[in-house]
Amino acid sequence: MRTALQRAMTAAREARSAAGCWQGRVASSPLATAVALAALAGDDRPGVDLEAAAAYLRRTQNPDGGWGDTEIGKSNLAATLLVLSAHQSSIVNRQSSILPDSDLHRANAFIAQLGGLDAGLKRVYGADQTFQVPIRMTAAYAGRGAEGCGLSNKRQSSSATQSSVLSPQSWRHVDALPFELALVPRGLMGAAGLPVVSYALPALVCVGLARHANAPSRFPPLRWLRNFAAERALSLVSGMQPKSGGFLEAVPITAFCLIGLKSAGRGVHGIAKQARRFLQSTQREDGAWPVEVHLATWNTTRAIDALQAAGLLEEALDARERAATREWLFACQNLKPHPYTGTAPGGWGWNELDGAAPDADDTAGALLALRHLGVPAEDTRLQAGLRWLVSLQNRDGGIPTFCRGWQKLPFDRSAPDLTAHALRAMQALGATGHPAYAKAWAYLERVQRADGSFAPLWFGCEDAADELNATYGTCQVLYACEAEPRAAALRGRALAWLRSIRNPDGGFGGALGARSTAEETGLALRALAACSSEDDPLASGAARWLAERQRADGSWNPAPIGFYFAVLWYHEALYPLCHALGGLGAWARRRGPAERAVAREPALPAQRGS
Numbered sequence: 001m002r003t004a005l006q007r008a009m010t011a012a013r014e015a016r017s018a019a020g021c022w023q024g025r026v027a028s029s030p031l032a033t034a035v036a037l038a039a040l041a042g043d044d045r046p047g048v049d050l051e052a053a054a055a056y057l058r059r060t061q062n063p064d065g066g067w068g069d070t071e072i073g074k075s076n077l078a079a080t081l082l083v084l085s086a087h088q089s090s091i092v093n094r095q096s097s098i099l100p101d102s103d104l105h106r107a108n109a110f111i112a113q114l115g116g117l118d119a120g121l122k123r124v125y126g127a128d129q130t131f132q133v134p135i136r137m138t139a140a141y142a143g144r145g146a147e148g149c150g151l152s153n154k155r156q157s158s159s160a161t162q163s164s165v166l167s168p169q170s171w172r173h174v175d176a177l178p179f180e181l182a183l184v185p186r187g188l189m190g191a192a193g194l195p196v197v198s199y200a201l202p203a204l205v206c207v208g209l210a211r212h213a214n215a216p217s218r219f220p221p222l223r224w225l226r227n228f229a230a231e232r233a234l235s236l237v238s239g240m241q242p243k244s245g246g247f248l249e250a251v252p253i254t255a256f257c258l259i260g261l262k263s264a265g266r267g268v269h270g271i272a273k274q275a276r277r278f279l280q281s282t283q284r285e286d287g288a289w290p291v292e293v294h295l296a297t298w299n300t301t302r303a304i305d306a307l308q309a310a311g312l313l314e315e316a317l318d319a320r321e322r323a324a325t326r327e328w329l330f331a332c333q334n335l336k337p338h339p340y341t342g343t344a345p346g347g348w349g350w351n352e353l354d355g356a357a358p359d360a361d362d363t364a365g366a367l368l369a370l371r372h373l374g375v376p377a378e379d380t381r382l383q384a385g386l387r388w389l390v391s392l393q394n395r396d397g398g399i400p401t402f403c404r405g406w407q408k409l410p411f412d413r414s415a416p417d418l419t420a421h422a423l424r425a426m427q428a429l430g431a432t433g434h435p436a437y438a439k440a441w442a443y444l445e446r447v448q449r450a451d452g453s454f455a456p457l458w459f460g461c462e463d464a465a466d467e468l469n470a471t472y473g474t475c476q477v478l479y480a481c482e483a484e485p486r487a488a489a490l491r492g493r494a495l496a497w498l499r500s501i502r503n504p505d506g507g508f509g510g511a512l513g514a515r516s517t518a519e520e521t522g523l524a525l526r527a528l529a530a531c532s533s534e535d536d537p538l539a540s541g542a543a544r545w546l547a548e549r550q551r552a553d554g555s556w557n558p559a560p561i562g563f564y565f566a567v568l569w570y571h572e573a574l575y576p577l578c579h580a581l582g583g584l585g586a587w588a589r590r591r592g593p594a595e596r597a598v599a600r601e602p603a604l605p606a607q608r609g610s
Contacts, residue, residue: 001543001544001546001547001584001587001588002588003547004543004546004547004550004580004584005310005581005584005585005588007550007553007554008550008554008555008577008580008581008584008585009307009310009312009315009316009554009581009585010554011553011554011555011577012303012306012307012316012554012577012578012581013316013317014554015303015574015577016303016317016321016325019324019328020300020321020324020325020326020327020328021296021297021299021300021325021328021329021352022296022299022300022302022303022574023294023296023299024294024295024296024299024572024573024574025294025572025573025574026290026291026292026293026294026295026570026571026572027070027071027072027290027558027570027571027572027573028056028070028071028284028286028288028289028290029069029070029071029251029288029289029290029291029570030056030057030060030067030068030069030070030071030079030083030288031067031068031069031078031079031082031083031252031291031568032251032252032255032288032289032290032291033053033056033057033086033287033288033289034057034067034079034082034083034085034086035082035085035086035138035251035252035255035256035259036048036053036251036255036279036283036289037050037053037054037057037086037089037090037098038082038085038086038089038138038141038142038255038259039254039255039256039258039259039262039275039276039279040258040276040279040280041086041089041090041142042089042262043276046280047276047280048279048280048283049283049287050090051287052283052286052287053283053287053288053289054090054098054287055287056286056287056288057083057086057098057099058098058099058100058103061083061099061103061106061107062074062075064106064110065080065103065105065106065107065108065109065110066079066080066107066110066111067079067080067083067107068560068569069291069560069568069569069570070560070569070570070571072558072559072560072571073462073560073569073571074462074560075110076124076569077111077114077115077120077121077124078121078124078131078132078135078568080107080110080111081111081117081121081135081138081139082135082138083098083099083107084099084104084107084108084111085135085138085139085141085142086098086142087099087104088139088142088143089141089142089143091143117135117136117139117173118136118173121135121136124567125567127409128197128409128410128411129175129177130197130200130203130409130411131567131568133174133175133177133207134203134207134256134259134260136173136174136175137174137207137210137211137256137259137260137263138256138259140170140171140173140174140214140263141210141259141262141263171210171211171214171215172215174207174210174211174214174215175211176208176211176212176215176217177204177207177208177211178204178208179204179205179206179207179208179209179212179226179229179230179233180208180225180226180229180233181204182201182204182205182233182236182237183229183232183233183236197406197409197411197412198341198401198402198403198406198412199248199340199341199357199401199402199411200253201236201237201240201340202237202240202241202247202253202257203247203253203256203257203260205233205234205236205237205260206237206256206257206258206259206260206261206264206271207256207257207260208226208233208260209230209233209234209260209261209264209266210259210260210261210263210264212226212230212264213263213264213265214263214264234266234269234271237257237271238270238271239339240339240340241271241274241275242353242354242355243354244274244277244278244281244353244354244355245273245274245275245276245277245278246275246278246279246282246293246355247275247340247355248292248340248355248356248357249292249293249351249353249355249356250291250292250293250355251279251282251289251290251291251292252291252568254275254278254279255275255279257271257272257275258272258275258276258279261275290570291568291570292350292570293351293353294351295350295351295572296350296351296352297329297332297348297349297350297351297352297356297362297365297366298350298351298361298362298365299572299574299578300325300328300329300369301329301362301365301366301368301369302365302574302575302578302579303574303578304325304368304369304372304373305365305368305369305372305578305582306578306579306581306582306585307372307581307582307585308372309526309582309583309585309586310581310582310584310585310586310588310589311585311588311589312585313372313373322373322374325369325373326370326373326374326375328352329348329366329369329370329373330370330381331352332348332349332351332352332366333346333347333348333366333381333384333385334346334347334348334349334358338357338358340355340357341357341358341402341403342403343357343358343388343392343402343403344388344391345384345388346358346363346384346385346387346388346389347359347360347362347363347385347388347389348362348363348365348366348385349362350362357402358388358402359401359402360389360392360399360400360401360402360418360421360422361401361417361418361421361458363385363388363389363425364389364418364421364422364424364425365421366385367382367385367386367389367425367428367429368421368424368425368428370382371428371429377428377429377430382429383429385425386425386426386429386431389422389425389426390422390426390431390434390436391404392404393422393436393439393440394414396414396443396446397414397419397439397440397442397443397446398413398414398415398416398418398419398440398443398447399414399415399418399419399421399422399440400412400413400414400415400418401415401418401457401458410457411457411563413457414443415456415457415458415473416444416447416448416454416455416456416457416473416476416477417454417456417457417458417459417472417473417476417477418457418458419440419443419444420444420454420476420477420479420480421476421480422440423437423440423441423444423480423484424479424480424483426440427480427483427484432484441484441486441487444477444480444487444490445490448477448490448493448494449470451497451500452474452493452494452495452496452497453470453473453474453494453497453498454470454473454474454476454477454494455468455470455473456468456469456470456472456473456476457563458562458563459472459473459510459561459562459563460510460560460561460562460563460567460569461509461510461511461514461520461561462559462560462569463509463510463511463513463514463515464510464511464514465511466511467567468510468511469510469511469520469561470497470501470510470511471498471501471508471509471510471511471520471523471524472510472519472520472523472561474494474497474498474527475498475523475524475526475527477490477494478491478494478495478498478527478530478531479526479527479530481494482530482531491531495527495528495531498524498527498528499528499538500512501513501514502524502538502541502542503515503516505545506541506542506544506545507520507521507541507542507545507546508520508521508523508524508525508542510561516545517559517561517576518546518549518556518557518558518559518576518579518580519558519559519561519575519576519579519580520561520579521542521545521546521579521580521583522546522576522578522579522580522581522582522583522584523579523582523583524542524583525539525542525543525546525580525583525584525586525587526579526582526583526586526587528542528587529583529586529587529589529590530586530590532590534590534591534592539587539590540587542583542587543583543584543587546580546583546584547584550580554577555573555576555577556576556577556580557576558571558572558573558575558576559571559576561575562575
């Protein structure tokens with residue numbers, strides 16, 4: 001365990017860039033690759049390596065015939081439908097076939113088992129149209145329509161494609177998203193009841209335009225209204241598009257927007273041109289695309305928080321390095337009203353790029369990291385961040401992700417993990433007397449589940465029946481409880497639940513019975529270290545589990561844990577390292593100076609891990 005901690009600290013140091021940040025690496029994604037291919041299909045000069053992308057999709061098909069959102073993820077309906085749509089786009093546009101017949105047959109069988117394009121998507125996403133309508137649009141655009149789920153490798157003529165795919169009948173299976181509501185003033189959008197989440201407004205417009213162009217409303221006043229609103233809505237989207245061309249610097253939402261514009265006959269619009277440029281610039285050497293270019297701000301704040309929890313921040317980074325990281329984080333702070341969400345200045349997004357929108361989790365993380373790095377609480381930039389964070393609080397006392405008042409759909413609601421993170425930031429800035437602080441604790445008390453756990457918003461567990469990662473959510477709340485003695489009862493129930501889900505191998509998963517992972521075991525170990533005695537056998541077992549599974553280079557194997565863009569799974573190389581380092585270090589601190597001293601021994605020679 002002592003060696004594991006030393007190796008983890010060394011690995012964290014080596015992962016830091018010369019600029020002072022931890023950029024990390026978001027996993028390549030079959031889903032993102034498929035929707036990017038579908039978006040670029042038919043372009044005279046797509047500007048990407050189509051064969052490398054096709055080969056990536058062929059080698060990432062799972063034995064059950066489907067694809068996951070990540071290379072190591074479980075197969076799901078959305079990813080598999082999009083891969084087949086990319087395949088059909090290639091056939092329709094007379095490009096090379098992506099899948100051989102045998103792989104195609106297995107994929108069709110997998111989709112049929114899950115209910116297909118219509119019933120299956122409704123079962124997965126319910127009333128949230130953020131992802132299911134763009135998938136149906138992509139299928140219609142690709143030549144599938146909504147009738148049946150079978151595909152063949154037979155090439156179709158241009159005229160046949162026009163009659164069977166882009167006909168009003170097939171496009172009427174694509175829900176008519178009310179893109180005209182994008183023109184509602186930002187302050188009223190939360191009450192407008194949009195069928196997509198707050199961060200999907202560009203997709204609302206582009207997908208809505210595609211349906212309007214191919215199957216306009218039969219109600220004349222609504223049809224005229226949408227004709228009138230089209231150019232104004234596009235102007236709004238254009239103002240939200242960053243310099244890179246990628247909305248939220250994310251591949252899926254950008255590709256969906258490009259498909260929508262091409263389907264609407266606007267493939268040469270300036271928005272479409274910039275979206276193409278983004279997709280062309282983000283293909284990786286393996287032929288794939290990730291869901292997001294990178295999460296540098298989030299990873300940097302996670303690394304700093306882990307080193308602080310381990311008591312190793314000053315050991316790992318000298319004064320010059322800490323100063324460089326401070327300046328890098330300050331340079332990421334949003335200093336003007338954000339064009340994407342309309343929120344005030346002061347917050348942080350998940351990376352330093354223009355397309356990252358300020359959000360509660362990254363803002364709380366940045367405030368904590370900067371305090372750990374020695375910035376005084378009175379610093380005007382930190383105070384601006386605190387005001388931004390508190391202004392987001394909903395009437396229920398909880399903290400949402402991007403915008404206050406959007407509570408209709410799950411990914412816009414208040415969430416325990418975000419609220420607990422904001423509470424920690426308020427504690428670090430001495431704002432525990434602020435009215436928002438007490439309201440946030442009252443929210444957590446109300447939403448604690450009967451078993452003592454908390455369900456987070458942005459992180460999941462593939463092995464859980466509900467796919468919720470209660471370990472992540474509960475641990476985030478326990479970290480906030482460490483500095484709040486008035487939360488003793490809540491903390492006791494949460495800790496009892498955490499203890500109850502420990503696996504027989506000593507590790508922790510995201511829920512009872514879920515397989516142990518480095519991410520969840522590190523999270524749980526850090527919480528146990530804050531709440532347990534020095535000889536706690538559960539904590540010792542978790543530390544041993546991590547030590548025995550560490551790779552020789554000091555890192556750990558990642559697992560799909562992240563949600564992105566309406567339950568889209570990803571994994572990130574730095575997540576297991578940061579969580580395990582924080583857990584091991586916090587446990588070493590709990591056990592006393594002797595354990596901490598060992599962590600300062602010279603690093604062992606690093607070897608490449610499996």
